[in-house]
Amino acid sequence: MxxxxxxxxxxxxxxxFDAFKGLQLMFSRYNVAFSDADFKQYELINRPLWVQYQNGDISASELQQTRFREWAKKLKTTEQQLNDDYMQAMADICExxxxxxxxxxxxxxxxxxxxxxxxxxxxxxxxxxxxxxxxxxxxxxxxxxxxxxxxxxxxxxxxxxxxxxxxxxxxxxxxxxxxxxxxxxxxxxxxxxxxxxxxxxxxxxxxxxxxxxxxxxxxxxxx
Incomplete structure (x- = not known):
């Protein structure tokens, strides 16, 4: 060796790492049907945040919370709660x-x-x-x-x-x-x-x- x-x-x-599948599962637990269009809108926010994170411009917590800000308002919950639920959903579908x-x-x-x-x-x-x-x-x-x-x-x-x-x-x-x-x-x-x-x-x-x-x-x- x-x-x-x-x-x-x-x-x-x-x-x-199937983000769409994980988000569908997470939102289904809020009785929300998360669509392809919803995912495209999510990625418009999420992808630039990852670039900023990898460049050291924002922290992990800023990334995690910013990407769920609008959804948190709609669902009357917190960005952190949605991020925690997303992590759990991704763990549930892990392969x-x-x-x-x-x-x-x-x-x-x-x-x-x-x-x-x-x-x-x-x-x-x-x-x-x-x-x-x-x-x-x-x-x-x-x-x-x-x-x-x-x-x-x-x-x-x-x-x-x-x-x-x-x-x-x-x-x-x-x-x-x-x-x-x-x-x-x-x-x-x-x-x-x-x-x-x-x-x-x-x-x-x-x-x-x-x-x-x-x-x-x-x-x-x-x-």
């Missing part, structure tokens, strides 16, 4: 991506495993417990707790410190997002693997060490 540590992103790398369980089991005992995620604390821990993967990971770093998000180099430096400062060349970062996972990992001096299971185009300025479209491909590379 070339690496001592393998770090994974969470959403759309290990776990499905791992194909190949996740096999890959994690095959790596267990051969290499240390970690997660660095820009997702939120309430969801990450529940999903790891629900899927039975919690005990396989030696490190769980959540941007909400650290105060900076990928691709900020500081979250990778924080993680490496928590890992006991291994040589960056002994660490592989695996993720689906070219900017936050791959460019972030490269800037921290790590080898990277772009998990391109959604058939995206890679920006010309980003050059991962490996590129795979399935986790089973990554398993073959590592062994």
């Amino acid at each position: 070339k690496y001592d540590w393998i770090l994974f992103d969470a959403d759309e790398t290990l776990f499905y 791992v991506l194909p190949g996740t369980t096999s890959l994690i089991h095959s790596l267990n005992g051969r290499v240390k495993l970690g997660i660095i995620t820009n997702g939120f604390t309430a969801l990450q821990k529940i999903r790891l417990e629900k899927t039975g993967l919690a005990d396989y990971f030696d490190l769980l770093v959540i941007s909400e707790q650290v105060g900076v998000a990928k691709p900020d180099r500081r979250i990778f430096e924080y993680s490496l410190e928590k890992m006991g400062n291994p040589a960056p060349t002994s660490v592989l970062m695996v993720g689906d997002n070219p900017q936050s996972d791959i460019l972030g990992g490269i800037n921290a001096g790590l080898d990277t693997c772009w998990f391109n299971h959604q058939n995206q185009l890679l920006p010309e300025n980003i050059k991962p060490t490996y590129q795979v479209s399935t986790l089973s491909e990554l398993e073959k590379i590592l062994f």
